[in-house]
Amino acid sequence: xxxxxxxxxxxxxxxxxxxxxxxxxxxxxxxxxxxxxxxxxxxxxxxxxxxxxxxxxxxxxxxxxxxxxxxxxxxxxxxxxxxxxxxxxxxxxxxxxxxxxxxxxxxxxxxxxxxxxxxxxxxxxxxxxxxxxxx
Amino acid sequence: xxxxxxxxxxxxxxxxxxxxxxxxxxxxxxxxxxxxxxxxxxxxxxxxxxxxxxxxxxxxxxxxxxxxxxxxxxxxxxxxxxxxxxxxxxxxxxxxxxxxxxxxxxxxxxxxxxxxxx
Numbered sequence: 001x002x003x004x005x006x007x008x009x010x011x012x013x014x015x016x017x018x019x020x021x022x023x024x025x026x027x028x029x030x031x032x033x034x035x036x037x038x039x040x041x042x043x044x045x046x047x048x049x050x051x052x053x054x055x056x057x058x059x060x061x062x063x064x065x066x067x068x069x070x071x072x073x074x075x076x077x078x079x080x081x082x083x084x085x086x087x088x089x090x091x092x093x094x095x096x097x098x099x100x101x102x103x104x105x106x107x108x109x110x111x112x113x114x115x116x117x118x119x120x121x122x123x124x125x126x127x128x129x130x131x132x133x134x135x
Numbered sequence: 136x137x138x139x140x141x142x143x144x145x146x147x148x149x150x151x152x153x154x155x156x157x158x159x160x161x162x163x164x165x166x167x168x169x170x171x172x173x174x175x176x177x178x179x180x181x182x183x184x185x186x187x188x189x190x191x192x193x194x195x196x197x198x199x200x201x202x203x204x205x206x207x208x209x210x211x212x213x214x215x216x217x218x219x220x221x222x223x224x225x226x227x228x229x230x231x232x233x234x235x236x237x238x239x240x241x242x243x244x245x246x247x248x249x250x251x252x253x
Contacts, residue, residue: 008251010146042159043152083155114162121249122137122168129252132146 004035006124008117011132012041012048012062013055019048019062022130026069036075038120039066041109044132046084049077049109067108078120081111137248138169143178147253150189153181153196156253157203164206171210172203173243174232179217182228197229204230212243 007026011018019041026036041048048063055061070077084105085094091105105111121127141160147153163170174182186195203211215234218225225234235243244250 010252043146043155080155082158086151114159115166117159118139118163118166118168121139121251127249127251129250131144131252 002032002034003125004037004123005029006037006117006120006127007039008127008129009039009041009045009048010043010130012045013060015044015047016132018045018130018132019066020060022128023062023065023069025128025130026073030069030073036073037124038076038078038116039070040112040117040120041077041079042083042117044087045130046079046087046089049079049084049106049111050087050089051104051106063106067106070108077109078112078116079105079109080117081113084111136166136168138171138246139163139249139251140171140173140244140247142250142252143172143174143181144252145176145178147178148181148196150193150196152253154199157199159251159253160208161202161206164208169210170208171212171243171247172208173235173240174211174213174217175240176214176217177221179213179223180221182213182230182232183223184227184229200229212240214240 007022009019009022066077089104090100091111092103095103147156160170181196184197186197188195211230211232212235213232215236218234
């Protein structure tokens with residue numbers, strides 16, 4: 001029997017390994033034939049969608065890892081738009097709305113409202129949260 | 136709609152994290168999701184009544200949380216042990232939360248199909 005999962009991620013590199021722990025979990029979910037409904041980056045986890053991050057070559061690129069996994073598992077990488085805006089991560093719409101000098105959202109991530117989190121948690125069999133302190 | 140339990144832990148005392156977790160609770164209620172809220176560890180101090188505003192005029196946490204009532208959210212719980220540890224007066228708490236021991240907290244978690252940590 002397979003299950004569907006919604007995964008909530010509260011932290012990202014370099015301040016937290018929550019994004020890596022969640023990625024490991026999501027890989028195992030897919031390996032066992034289960035489905036991922038949506039991954040929702042919230043709080044400081046939205047940093048994963050920052051297009052202006054420069055990752056040292058000897059450190060993992062959690063953003064690239066998630067993009068590859070989302071392509072494999074065909075699920076959405078959703079980023080809370082309100083949390084992202086507070087942290088300087090904006091798409092073209094937000095750039096225009098707030099007259100900001102540039103956009104900073106990495107391609108492959110989607111800015112969404114909190115309603116998408118509730119929708120995904122209602123539809124999934126399981127919802128799993130990875131807090132910022134996850135190691 | 137699945138029953139959602141939002142857990143306010145230590146990190147929700149950071150103003151931005153607490154605010155964002157509260158936003159998720161309110162959006163859930165706006166979508167007619169049955170919502171409960173549980174405060175654990177030092178997060179119980181967010182419920183202390185009569186807190187001062189922040190040094191830059193930010194709303195105090197108890198004032199921010201008062202919006203839960205406006206959204207009809209009255210299933211509010213806190214950890215009984217934390218209440219004692221942080222020496223809070225049960226009669227001086229915002230939102231009239233119900234204190235639960237660990238066994239009751241486990242039962243509360245089991246009653247909800249979705250548990251989201253803040």
